[in-house]
Amino acid sequence: MxxxxxxxxxxxxxxxxxxxxxxxxxxxxxAATAQKPQAVIDAIARCYGPDYATVHRGVYERSATMTLRFEEARARVARFIGAADPNEVVFVRGATEGINLVANSWGQRLKPGDRILISALEHHSNIVPWQMLCERAGAMLDVAPITGDGRIDEAALIAMIRPETRLVSIAHVSNVLGGTADVRRIADAAHAAGALLLVDGCQAAPRLALDMAALGCDFYVFSGHKLYGPTGIGVLWARADLLDSMPPWQGGGAMIETVTFERTSYAPPPGRFEAGTPHIEGVIGLAAAIDYVEAIGxxxxxxxxxxxxxxxxxxxxxxxxxxxxxxxxxxxxxxxxxxxxxxxxxxxxxxxxxxxxxxxxxxxxxxxxxxxxxxxxxxxxxxxxxxxxxxxxxxxxxxxxxxxxxx
Incomplete structure (x- = not known):
């Protein structure tokens, strides 16, 4: 044949x-995980080998150079997704951690009677964190149906947005059925009702040009390993005003401003959400993957x-x-x-x-x-x-x- x-x-x-x-x-x-081009493998090898040093801590030249490359990678991600400011880019382990970060940080403001709306085709990572949040907060989880051909039923979803809806969370592209959502349409409807929109972009980032302003969402997450980059690295993008208003969800090094035994003050975003030594080689590898993908188009x-x-x-x-x-x-x-x-x-x-x-x-x-x-x-x-x-x-x-x- x-x-x-x-x-x-x-x-x-x-x-x-x-x-x-x-x-x-x-x-x-x-869709589960992408193979890695030699350019990404080489970038990771250099990072682990002759270029290796920690970031944000050392005053010696190699550490300063690696810190510069690390933050240049953040800016590279921002350009890739059309973010207004690199500081809106938070590095996480993957989309799953990004969603959990939002659920555990932004989600602290939820109260009994509030509602979260998802669709019936979501990945477990866009279901379970919201179930856990609803259980903690006494909120309710609503589920919009899908169409006969396996897309989000956007008209039904929009009709389900209520005054009590605080967040809508949907997949940009379904990891099972491959349908693409009209993110802007859903964002406009959510905002008209006073709700926010989170988008799972794991399957969209490797194949669709992204522009956060054009999409109109409030949070966007994706994983590096589906974008021909390393495992263990992902991105949470959020509007700067939202990040500024969100408390940290993990404590440790790097996310602090000052620490005493009496109290701790926290660094501004994105550092506030990046506790501990970061996945340096993952960030460098992700930037190399973006370079590779964008060179093709x-x-x-x-x-x-x-x-x-x-x-x-x-x-x-x-x-x-x-x-x-x-x-x-x-x-x-x-x-x-x-x-x-x-x-x-x-x-x-x-x-x-x-x-x-x-x-x-x-x-x-x-x-x-x-x-x-x-x-x-x-x-x-x-x-x-x-x-x-x-x-x-x-x-x-x-x-x-x-x-x-x-x-």
């Missing part, structure tokens, strides 16, 4: 930049991945036992299930053919319940993915259907 798309733009050919893709391996699990990356999704959906429609979940124009993600075949079996058989996908609930168990399945198989594309990868996925699924006797 030939996988072609005459309307597709010229495809990217970048596998050679990624040591983790050496050999004939179809890696289709980028987010629009090119998104077009490339969208073309691969179209090719895959078109080719897989011929397998009658296969259900394709999510919208036709999903952003780099294709979830599916096969009648009578558990997703883990699909993943195992594909792995035997050198095709790596994700099989499971994708940290979205409530969404699985709505879809009426225990789990799905998910193929997710990156800037290094190719039509050959799609071809191997299709051939592998045809083999699965033969093994299990389904058509």
């Amino acid at each position: 030939s996988i072609t798309d005459a309307t597709a733009p010229a495809m990217l050919d970048l596998k050679g930049d990624f040591p983790g893709l050496a050999g004939d391996w179809a890696y289709l699990d980028t 987010l629009e090119r990356i998104h077009a490339h991945e969208a073309a691969l999704v179209r090719q895959a959906r078109s080719a897989l429609q011929g397998i009658n036992s296969l259900t394709l979940h999510g919208p036709d124009d999903s952003a780099g993600i294709l979830s599916f299930s096969m009648q009578g075949v558990h997703p883990h079996d699909i993943g195992t058989i594909l792995d035997e053919a050198g095709v790596a996908i994700r099989a499971g609930h994708h940290c979205a168990q409530p969404l699985m319940h709505i879809l009426g399945v225990p789990a799905t198989a998910r193929a997710s594309f990156g800037l290094y993915s190719s039509p050959r990868d799609v071809q191997r996925l299709v051939e592998g699924l045809a083999r699965v259907s033969r093994i299990f006797g389904v058509k």
